[in-house]
Amino acid sequence: MxxxxxxxxxxxxxxxxxxxxxxxxxxxxxxxxxxxxxxxxxxxxxxxxxxxxxxxxxxxxxxxxxxxxxxxxxxxxxxxxxxxxxxxNTNGITLLGPTLFSWGTEEQKDRFFPKMANGEEIWAQGWSEPNSGSDLASLSATAVRDGDDYVINGQKTWCSRGAWADWIFCIVRTDPTSERHAGLSYLLVPGDAPGLTRRPVARLDGEPAFAEIFFDDCRVSMQNLLGEEGAGWSVAMATASSERGLNLRAPGRFLAATSRLIDLYKEVINNNPLMPSVIRDQVTEAYVNAQAYRWQVFQKASALMNGEAMGAEASYMKIFWSELDVDIHATALRLLADRGELVGEAPDVQGEGSWMSGYLFALAGPIYAGTNEIQRNIVAERVLGLPRK
Ligand SMILES: Cc1cc2nc3c(=O)[nH]c(=O)nc-3n(C[C@H](O)[C@H](O)[C@H](O)COP(=O)(O)OP(=O)(O)OC[C@H]3O[C@@H](n4cnc5c(N)ncnc54)[C@H](O)[C@@H]3O)c2cc1C
Structure with missing residues (x-):
């Protein structure tokens, strides 16, 4: 090797x-x-x-x-x-992008990729609904064919940057007689489509990072169907695999965070040589885990380049990076002690409170891209072959 x-x-x-x-x-x-x-x-x-x-x-x-x-x-x-x-434009470039490469027509690729790449069109993901999150197949937003259009009705929620995004990729039910994973379709919806309204929703830190999206007889051209009508679940699984696997959270993010954590440790220990040694162990563990994730991803990347597919291991990679991110930020806050709570321009603030805001965002990692409980179910059933119950 x-x-x-x-x-x-x-x-x-x-x-x-x-x-x-x-x-x-x-x-x-x-x-x-x-x-x-x-x-x-x-x-x-x-x-x-x-x-x-x-x-x-x-x-x-x-x-x-x-x-x-x-x-x-x-x-x-x-x-x-x-x-x-x-x-x-992460949602566009790293989530929809690979899905569009696999499932899009040449016309769709030529239409969407250039403006996705140059930032002219920023994308959001419209999957979750008030009563369908982990169990996405229970979703109830519908789209019905009317001439050359689909007419969408229903509601999406937790749409990251949905308040301002130019386009939203959605999963809706196009066959009203269908249940669960059948009869769903993947639609690309312009943010200014008639019948679409959005309501910003604040995140834990108060920023309007989310939006609820309401569709009231919202019209979208049938040209914006990605993949076959009714095959939306298969198309969506391509996106989900990108989201959980290495596309959304490449190791560079965690290598950079552990490097900043080590700098912080050196700075704090200079002023407080009595810092408990357990913190040093936690810093070391964060570093080792970030390196482990790095090599795991390089190993998987080599396999992908040799023709292997990204399978259910995307789920344990997602568990690993999301828990690592929480650990890195929690360790930094322990190092900073009461200073860790300072934000903005407070005296003695460290990096404008970026460790605290990073920690609050890291807490969401085990939830978005499919919760870690669901990922553990997937690993149990599809990687370890354990029975469902
Ligand atoms: C920061 C952030 C950004 C997000 N961005 C988007 C976005 O852009 N677009 C979008 O569509 N959605 C987005 N989401 C929503 C996210 O996909 C959902 O929150 C997630 O799928 C969980 O769904 P839920 O919130 O409805 O929780 P629920 O599905 O109601 O789950 C509640 C709890 O029950 C557990 N649970 C549920 N079912 C099972 C089971 N079978 N076995 C074991 N435990 C179970 C879950 O793990 C969780 O702990 C975002 C979420 C966050 C936090």
């Missing part, structure tokens, strides 16, 4: 690292879950696109560099280590 990166990979890493150093904005931006911050981050998507760094693993004709999966993982490492702004 060769664990070294080849010269192309090293050159690729150097190129993105240099580009980020000279392009990262100097000014401080609003969080992307505010209306102003959303537009600031959209402008960053455009800048990345112009440097051909928005979607490096996509085909050149859509603004990519056709880089390998290994190079993309190195790109993610450099991206997070550099402290570059968050990606406001």
């Amino acid at each position: 060769d664990l070294a990166f080849n010269t192309n990979e090293e050159a690729f890493r150097d190129e993105i690292s240099a580009w980020l150093k000279s392009n990262i904005p100097k000014e401080k931006w609003e969080p992307m879950d505010t209306q102003i911050g959303f537009e600031q981050h959209r402008a960053w998507e455009r800048q990345l696109y112009e440097g051909r760094w928005s979607v490096p693993n996509w085909p050149e004709k859509y603004g990519g560099r056709e880089c390998t999966l290994i190079e993309w993982l190195l790109y993610e490492e450099e991206y997070y280590l550099s402290g570059a702004p968050g990606r406001v």
Whole structure:
């Protein structure tokens, strides 16, 4: 087994690292879950696109560099280590993107990919409903064919950045006689479609990060059906696999966070040599686990490049990264003690309270992308072959 990166990979890493150093904005931006911050981050998507760094693993004709999966993982490492702004179009690029590559027609790809890559169209995911979260197959939003359109009725909720997104990818029931996983369809819905209204919903930190979406006889062209009518569950599972596996949360995010945690530990221990040694063990454990996740992902990436598919192991990877993220942030807050609660411009605040806001967001990791209880059920049944009951 060769664990070294080849010269192309090293050159690729150097190129993105240099580009980020000279392009990262100097000014401080609003969080992307505010209306102003959303537009600031959209402008960053455009800048990345112009440097051909928005979607490096996509085909050149859509603004990519056709880089390998290994190079993309190195790109993610450099991206997070550099402290570059968050990606406001993650739902489009990393969730819908791979699904569209697999299931979209050529017309759909040509229509949607360029504007997804350059940030002109930011996407949100409209799957969860007030009574359907973990049990998504129980969803009740409907779409009925009327001429060349679908007419959608129902409600979606917890739609991240749904308050301002330009497009929403939704799962709806198109066969009213169907039950559960059958009779569902995957529709791409413009945010300004007639009959669509949205209501922002605040997150734990008060930012309007979510929206409820209401469809009242909302009309959408049948051109916006992704995959076959009634095959929506299979299309959705392609998206879910991207969400749980390595696409949404590449290891670079956690490597960067543990690197900041180690810096914080060094800073705090200088001022407080009596810090309990158990904290040092927790910092070490976070580092080791981030490295373990890294190598697990590189191993899986090599297998994918050799033709393997991403199977149910996406579920245990999701459990691992989401719990690691909570541990990293909880350890930082233990290190900061009472300072950890300071946010904004408070005196003695550490990094404007970024560890606290990161912790609050990390707490959501075991919930979004399918809760960890559900992932454990999947691992039990499909990886370990345990009986359902
Ligand atoms: C930060 C964040 C962002 C999100 N973004 C989006 C988005 O953009 N678009 C979108 O559509 N949704 C989004 N969601 C919603 C998310 O997908 C749901 O919260 C999630 O699927 C769980 O559904 P629920 O909240 O209805 O909880 P429920 O399904 O009601 O579950 C409640 C509890 O019961 C447990 N449970 C349920 N069924 C079982 C079972 N069979 N076995 C064991 N335990 C079980 C769950 O694990 C959970 O602990 C987001 C959520 C969060 C927190």
